[in-house]
Amino acid sequence: MLTVDSLSVFYGRIRALDGVSVSVNEGEIVSIIGPNGAGKSTLLWTIMGVNKPSGGSLWWKGERLLPVPSWVAARGISMVPERRRLFDNLTVRENLLIGAYLRKWDASVKKDMETVFRLFPILRERLGQYAGTLSGGEQQMLAIGRAMMGRPALLLFDEPSLGLAPALASEVFRAIQRIREEGTTCLLAEQNAYKALEMADRAYVMNVGRVAIQGSGKEVLANPEVRAAYLGIKAGAS
Ligand SMILES: Nc1ncnc2c1ncn2[C@@H]1O[C@H](COP(=O)(O)OP(=O)(O)OP(=O)(O)O)[C@@H](O)[C@H]1O
Ligand SMILES: [Mg+2]
Structure with a gap:
């Protein structure tokens, strides 16, 4: 449905995305996790046509996705931005x-x-x-x-659980799952790595502007590096 191919984005001379490739299939929940400054929001704003890529390409259902916000919105792509x-x-x-x-x-x-x-x-x-x-x-x-x-056909969420108490965060994650059941494909950027990976069909871990790890939600959740860095679980522990 959405293909992001070798995307590079700069803010002035700062490279925020460096050859990022991400895809989203219809009906999926895809999660992107990664530390502050990894480029998660930049990726979402670039999909929305707000940030202009300096390299790479974006595709929507086989058609080039133009970096024009109104054009993107008219394709049925919508975003729930951070801080509402x-x-x-x-x-x-x-x-x-x-x-x-x-x-x-x-x-x-x-x-x-x-x-x-x-x-x-x-x-x-x-x-x-x-x-x-x-x-x-x-x-x-x-x-x-x-x-x-x-x-929307595709809904992007930027840190939907940010600043919410655990019970409310769970409610928001449940809502995202129901939104997918109702037929909207979901791509989310999250700091709450456990929840985001647990419910994801596929997931990407970003670090300093690149995709470091990718796989099914379960695979990424089981990845020892991810467990140590994002879930606070030491190797060997279950
Ligand atoms: N408008 C901007 N001008 C200049 N640099 C920016 C701008 N927005 C983001 N950056 C820089 O680009 C990099 C990626 O930022 P981005 O906001 O995409 O990260 P993020 O993964 O969403 O982080 P967070 O988890 O903190 O939201 C960072 O180094 C950030 O400082
Ligand atoms: Mg962000």
Whole structure:
């Protein structure tokens, strides 16, 4: 569905991505883990067309993915950015409707709002509340709900569990699994390596702008280097 081939991205003279190749098949959950500064967010913003690559290519269903945000959005690729980026002075309902702005405005909008409420019942109770006054966890749910309203084919998540208490983080991870079950392919960048690998069909470990390790979620989870560096488990321990 999505192929990222030998991608290089610079910020001025700083090389943030150095020959990164990543692929996502339809229906998968693919996780990208790696330390701060590895280039995870840069990769996602490059897929979205915000960062312009200086080398390599991006492909979407066999077609070249142009580095133009509106073009990418029109292909059904959407992103839940880190730190949510909601419209704080708009209500929950208004934020959700903004998520549907690209599509045909018909009865399906209401139906999809119901789908979002099934994922996150709290949002129904908070419909009239300003987004800026929601708790961190509720804001993350709203950001995911807003992206869902665009009926994306592929949804990118940047650190969806960042700053959330464990129970809320688990709720967000469960929601991502249900979003995939409803037919949206998911690519996520995460610091919460264990959860991200556990639920991933495939995973990539990035380090200083490169892919260091890749495999199925289970393989990467079982990798001794990953266990030592990201899961705090010493070799030999189970
Ligand atoms: N706008 C920018 N201008 C200059 N350098 C940047 C910019 N954004 C990111 N970088 C640099 O590019 C590198 C990759 O950053 P990126 O944000 O992609 O990493 P990340 O893996 O998402 O890290 P984190 O886990 O901290 O979110 C870092 O060295 C970072 O300092
Ligand atoms: Mg990041």
